Amino acid sequence: MSQIQEVKEASDIVDVIGSRISIQRSGTYFRGLCPFHGEKSPSFFVDERLQRYKCFGCGESGDAFTFLEKYEGMSFAEALQHLADKANITLESYKKSSDDELQEQLLEVLDLAKEYYHYLLTEHKTGEVAREYLKNRHVNNESIKLFQLGYSLPGWDGLMTFLHKKKKYSLDLLEQAGLILKGKNGRYYDRFRGRVMFPLRDSRGRVVGFSGRVLEGTAKDAKYINSPETLLYHxxxxxxxxxxxxxxxxxxxxxxxxxxxxxxxxxxxxxxxxxxxxxxxxxxxxxxxxxxxxxxxxxxxxxxxxxxxxxxxxxxxxxxxxxxxxxxxxxxxxxxxxxxxxxxxxxxxxxxxHSVTAYDFLISAAFIQFDATTPSGKRKIMEELAPVLSSVSHAVELEHYIKSVSEKLGVQQQTVKDDIQSYKKHKKLPEEKKEKTEAQKIEAKKLSPKEKQEQYCVYLLFSGDERRLVDRAQELAEFNFETAGLNQIIRSLASQEGTVTVKTFSMHLPEDLKQTIFDLMAEYRSFSSATSDGSDEEWKTALAKLQKLSITERINQITYKLALLDDKPDKTEAEEEKQNQLLKEIVLLRKNI
The missing domain is CATH 3.40.1360.10 (Dna Topoisomerase Vi A Subunit; Chain: A, domain 2)
Structure with missing residues (x-):
């Protein structure tokens, strides 16, 4: 087993996603609001057994690796390392790209710079001036520790001496990290000098840059200096x-x-x-x-x-x-x-x-900016507020704000309404996207009755008792599935030996077949509102119906072929024999319905 596969099997997508966004169990799935686009109704599904997620609103889908890459902005190597660390797996054979290696080096040197600055502030005598400054600003020791605040020496090369001469990091790396600058004379010097240092962390808690607040600067010193844009800091x-x-x-x-x-x-x-x-x-x-x-x-x-x-x-x-x-x-x-x-x-x-709504703020700001006692001031206020009020979607809220604005302006409410309508008429607003129900979001394919029953049986197979997973797959393997990819999936599962779970089986499937199972189950569940528990009785009933539909479909195929033969006035001997065989088959099939 490869290390990537080992990490996949040791990871749980529900833990990965659930620790970052709110998802709730819904039958065999977890669901929540999609983190990749704005929505009010949850269309983001996570399947614990298949270890997949998909949003039926925007189409984003994948596994735990994909989620970390898209949500956290990780590279594949970072996602692999992150999940390996969580699972206490030591990676040995995975080769990192040059960008990954550079990123690791930058993170390492930035974290060391943070430790250096923090040490100067909290323990070194040179940090006394910064400690006094923070004390005067009512910053306590607990905050200094929580945010790992620091102090940069006022000289030109304090940090550079520590990182380059003592710790042997290259000047090029320090420059790429945004810690030093190159002067016109070609010599390097510290970017941050004589400042209280604020480490800047990304959403994963890694130090990616700094902000430095001057203590006793000259008139030309900027109050704050921030790290420049780098590979890590944006x-x-x-x-x-x-x-x-x-x-x-x-x-x-x-x-x-x-x-x-x-x-x-x-x-x-x-x-x-x-x-x-x-x-x-x-x-x-x-x-x-x-x-x-x-x-x-x-x-x-x-x-x-x-x-x-x-x-x-x-x-x-x-x-x-x-x-x-x-x-x-x-x-x-x-x-x-x-x-x-x-x-x-x-x-x-x-x-x-006692915060106020954004609408209340915008209304107040307009009345502060313009003179509501003059005709031109009233006009400017409404020019400012018409676009704002036109975006209020709830009728009761809109009525409230119209009343408030009309009273402040000293005009009739209808006048304010007219201005809003005039704005809408002359400036066509982008049509608001209506929240779709899940059934609308998932356009149900036009399936034959047999295809629908195939999907239902697959749904029962993968959502039911995992102890019967292989046995049930062997029963389904007797049928020829019309849905793309299902024959391969069912036959592969039917050939498994020993203890098999949905998770361990799906881990070894190609990505397209994993997605086929996930999409089929999620779509079926969404447009059918299925709440099945996959009981033995339900399974037998579903299998019997699939058997009946398969027979009916075969009968229809034979009936069509017989009709074509009947239309031929002069049949060959072979065609006569074929017709007789088909008639015998159809009689036998009808007995089994």
């Missing part, structure tokens, strides 16, 4: 605190989005732990997808200045496609969450508790 995907506070986010079912690392650190000290910080001024599509995977509600707490309001509006637009509930925290103007928390942690908790 700003558009980075959420500070996501890895460290993941379990709190999952438990809360909601996540607060802020702009700064200190906002996250001090918030968790105030016991508001479901919080992350973006890198940049607004959410990206990648951020939105990541947040939607783990939470039902996103609360935006970006800056309250003009730039912050613009960023909040942009973030709302990005999050609309994810189906999460969207709310906004009204942080007092001129303060960021960190300042508010340091002044009064209780006030921050109250702010979180």
């Amino acid at each position: 700003k558009s995907k980075m959420l500070f605190g996501f890895s460290e506070l993941f379990q709190h986010i999952r438990k809360a079912g909601s996540v607060i989005v802020v702009e700064g690392e200190f906002d996250v650190v001090t918030s968790q000290q105030a016991h508001v732990n479901n919080i992350v910080a973006i890198k940049g001024s607004a959410l990206t599509e990648d951020h939105a997808k990541l947040l939607a995977r783990v939470s039902d509600t996103v609360l935006l707490a970006l800056d309250s200045d003009e730039a912050g309001v613009k960023a909040t509006k942009k973030s709302i637009d990005v999050l609309k496609s994810t189906k999460v509930e969207l709310r906004v925290l009204q942080v007092p103007e001129g303060k960021d969450p960190d300042e508010l928390i340091r002044k009064d942690p209780k006030l921050w908790r109250e702010t979180v508790k």
Whole structure:
């Protein structure tokens, strides 16, 4: 057995997927909302026996390896190593690609840099200035440990000396990791100098970059410096605190989005732990997808200045496609969450508790931006809000917001409604995709009665008692299946010896045949609402029906051939003999119905 096969057999797809998204048992399947596209009705199925998953909304499908590659962004080698580690299997023979090896080296040197920075902050005398700075910002030792905060020396080559001269890592590797820069004179120097260091982790908890906050900088020093884009670090995907506070986010079912690392650190000290910080001024599509995977509600707490309001509006637009509930925290103007928390942690908790809907925020922002006492101001407000209100799908909610806006403007509700209709008329909105039922999502193929019964028998075979798996397959092997691939699957299973389970049998099938079984069972179950337990009585009844349909189909075939022979006025002797044989066969078949 290959090591890949060994890892596959030792892994459980339900554990792999269930530890990352919410799935619930539904008969012989697990199901949940698809993590690969936005939806309200669950169309994502996981089969524990076949070790496969498929979404009948977007079509994504595969095994545990495929899921980790698509969901976590792992390479095949990383997925293999991850599952091997979980199963306590030591990989020996698998050869990694050059990219995989480089990635491992980068992760190694970045983690060592994190340890170096953390040591300087927590144990070395040179870190006293940073320790004092953090103390003044009310950052306690527990937070320093949780987030592994660090300190970079103010000199030009502290980290480089440690990693290159002492640990013998190449300068090229350090540059690729974003830790050092090459000057105009050709000499290298540390990227981060004299700063409090925040390790930036990916969704798997690996350090992929850093953010450095200046302590006592000159006017030309940037307040924050971040790692550049590298093989591992991508700003558009980075959420500070996501890895460290993941379990709190999952438990809360909601996540607060802020702009700064200190906002996250001090918030968790105030016991508001479901919080992350973006890198940049607004959410990206990648951020939105990541947040939607783990939470039902996103609360935006970006800056309250003009730039912050613009960023909040942009973030709302990005999050609309994810189906999460969207709310906004009204942080007092001129303060960021960190300042508010340091002044009064209780006030921050109250702010979180009294968030407003995205629509309420957008309405308030429009009335702040424009003068509602002038005709031109009223017009601009409605130009701003017509697109917003036209996207409210629930009639009661829409009525509420129309009433609110009309009262603020001092106009009739019908006037606001007219403006919304006018916007819809002149700017055709993309037609909202209607949530389809599972039956609509899965277009049932036009099958003959025999093909339908074949599928039903296969469904019973693979969802029933595994102790009877081979025996039942041997019974089915007597039939000639019309559905593509089923003959090969049934005959292969019928030839098995010893103890066989669906999982161990399917592991050795080609990928296309694995998918054939999964698709057939899932489709049948979806459009038939089957809830079978595969009992002996049900199996015998199903097999008898398949036998009857097979005979009926053969009779129909013979009847057609006889009709063709009857139409021939001058039959040959061979044709006469053939006709007699067919007549005898049809008599025997009818006796067996």
